[in-house]
Amino acid sequence: MRRPIIAGNWKMNLLPGQAVALVDDLWGMISGQGSVEVVVCPPFMDIPAVSEMIGSGKMDIGLAAQNMHWEESGAFTGEVSPTMLLKFGVTHVIIGHSERRQFFGETDQGVNRKVRSALEHGLVPIMCVGETLKQREAGDTENVIVNQVKCGLFEADSARANGMVIAYEPLWAIGTGKAATALDAEEVISLVRRTVSETLNAETADRIRIQYGGSVNPDNISEFMSQQDIDGALVGGASLKAEDFAKIVRFS
Ligand code: PGA
Secondary structure, three states, X not given: OOOOEEEEEOOOOOOHHHHHHHHHHHHHHHOOOOOOEEEEEOOHHHHHHHHHHHHHOOOOOEEEEOOOOOOOOOOOOOOOOHHHHHHOOOOEEEEOOHHHHHHOOOOHHHHHHHHHHHHHOOOEEEEEEOOOHHHHHOOOHHHHHHHHHHXXXXXXXXXXXXXXXXXXXXXXXXXXXXXXXXXXXXXXXHHHHHHHHHHOOHHHHHHOEEEEEOOOOOXXXXXXXXXXXXXXXXXXXXXXXXHHHHHHXXXX
């Protein structure tokens, strides 16, 4: 059985004080539930404060960065390394979010270097894949997704990859209020699982957790979670409100 994982991607929102208050409110609503792994993904500048809050409150909440560089140090102005993240208690890292691919020129090759580096450093990568509306309408979804998964996992250590997460986020569903249907999401996510099996192996494909992301809210979460291959959600907008995110975590 794969343990569901629900992650809240705060994107470039919340100052440290607001971030800490959100985590505090959230914990008040979800402490005691243990069936779902819960992760928050604050902006880099909020990570120290949130990390301290989670540690001092002994909260069972994972802490993710929204991006990282693959090297440990060097002449990479503006970047943050995996060892820096580990110093602040970061446990997970989003890699290749569509906003990074679209607005910051991230490539499948870069995503692959980051995924392998995260795995080597003991961070759980949440690798994002997804097609644009144009690609979907042209019937290219399958090609795009298979290619992103294959490139992203190229030469990844399969034993380490067992613990990683993939998020399927169709670009047309992100921040639009127009979520994919649970059946459409399931169809692509089972394709992702088959592709993991071909790229790495069947055991990894069986153990890896695959999330759906794109306009997830308290009303549609249970439909996604009832699908066989969907193991959780990557939540943007709704993760900024403690009540909504707590309802998503307590989907059952
Ligand atoms: P959304 O964002 O839930 O606001 O659609 C999801 C994401 O970008 O991870």
